[in-house]
Amino acid sequence: MKRILLAVFFVSALGVLFLMMTHSATAVGETTLCCEKSVSGAWCQNSPPAECDNNFRSAPTSCEATSYCRLGTCIDSQEGICLENTPERVCEDNNGVWDGRDSEDISQCQLGCCLIGDQAAFVTQTRCKKLSADFGLETNFRTDIQSEIECIASANPKVKGACVLDTESERTCRLLTKKECLELKATSSEETNIEFHEGFLCSAETLGTNCGPTEKTTCVEDKDKVYFVDSCGNLANIYDASKIKSKEYWSEIKEIGESCNPDSSNAGSSSCGNCNYLLGSTCRAFERGNPQTVRPQVGEFVCADLSCEYKGKTFQHGETFCADSPGADENLPGSENFRLVCYDSEVTVEPCSSFRAEVCLEDEIDGFKTAACRANQWQDCIVQDNEKDCENTDKRDCRWIEGESILKSEQGMPLVVDEDGELVQMEKGDKRSDGASCVPLYAPGFDFWNAEGEAEELCLIASEDCVVKFEKKLLGSWSCKENCECLEDDWEEQRNNICIALGDCGSSTNYIGVKGFHDGSAVKIEPLEKN
DSSP states (O other), X not given: OHHHHHHHHHHHHHHHHHHHHHOOOSSTTOOOEEEEEBTTSOEEEEEOGGGBOTTSOEESSOGGGOSSSOEEEEEETTTTEEEEEEEHHHHHHTXXXXXXXXXXXXXXXXXXXXXXXXXXXXXXHHHHHHHHHHTTOOOOEETTOOSHHHHXXXXXXXXXXXXXXXXXXXXXXXEEEHHHHHHHHHHSOTTOEEEEEETBOTTOGGGTOSOOOOSEEEEOTTOOSEEEEOTTSOEEEEOBGGGTTOTTTTTBOOOGGGSSSTTSOOTTOSSBOOOOGGGTEEEEEOOTTOTTOOOOSSSSEEEEEXXXXXXXXXXXXXXXXXXXXXXXXXXXXXXXXXXXXXXXXXXXEEEOOTTTTEEEEEEEETTEEXXXXXXXXXXXXXGOOBHHHHTXXXXXXEEEEEESOSOBOTTSOBEEEOTTSBEEEOOTTOOOOOEEEEEESSOOOOOTTOTTSSHHHHHGGGOOOOOOEEEEOTTSOEEEEEOGGGGSHHHHHHHHHHHHHHSSOSSOBOTTSXXXXXXXXXXXXXXXXXX
């Protein structure tokens, strides 16, 4: 309240002072004095001596020539306000600091742009601090902005609206931001009156411009929506066939959430242009015969469907999924994993690293597929001696298979599984015979044709010599006495499966069904000696 009273008092004082300067004498030949204060309470007036308050100073000269009534700038350091053309005594009586210089020459009175939320004011820095404190905001004072027009434009400068240009010949309009409109106003001639109407379209009837509704639509670069276009070529709201005749829809700018079907991609819709790229649609021109677009009810643009078709299945725009070559599910030599990407209605293929050094893993969240090529962590599988460590997916990609054990004791004997599920050395007289092995979940590929590669060394891990002893009596035939199980087909198949599980080892066919160089058997039978 104090600030308002002070401002009113200053304005009143300036008004009285103006009257004083334009009225030099009350009557011809009558002596006047510069009364610091008159008996009526007015300050700094040229009046007859009888009208001067004797408690204040007076001088037989014009007030402009006195020290006590000379004009200057009154600084209110509390409010941050500088009032020009203020008498010294008036300033002091209202607790101001008087300075005889113009406000442009006083550092405390230098103006800048004070940004307060989405508003702006061209004031002093002290005033800016006061206003910011009143609203509980941090002070944002811009000294680089030197004009009030530029300052106002800097407050929410990107807000759009109708920039109306009124000339003698026409009243037209352009859809611009506040900043663009004010910049246009600053560079236009005096004959052109420019007004900015925030939140309005150029086709609004209340603006009275020559821009009106049409049935034209368009796409906009870097945007995914379909927009109406007015008769002046300005963008209007998002295309909605049901609003083609709506005056209100052609008057005010509508947000995306206020437009048709805001929670849908609107792909394939003939009546709504509220496309959503993240949900799988974008603005495109209608093309006859293109299944991604449909004929719109109005205009030539629609929300095109960005989903993909792959091997009879439909995938959403942005989805990634796994595919593989034949035999990849069996880890056959030459098979590989691939990551496929559905993007903008096209499927692109990204191969994972060769030799199955990477595998493609796929997941689904709320019906949306995601896939990635991840390193195949098989390297330390064979040294795991229990099922828990073997199948710890946080550390490795392995699986526990029962049967024969790849790991051997120090004496070269197979290990067996104890009651705790761990591989242990078979004790003397132990009747347990079931072993187990930890092998890669995704058998890696080897460059087995490379003589300097590691393929042979890695495959030898699963190789085993099984010595079968036969005995022949004097009048009888040969009969098996030890390790007879090694002659059975099951043993051969089991050993070959372990070889294949380690990688491109053993006897198998490759990913296109061609058999390997072996004769189909992973077992070689050779006589050792006769006793």
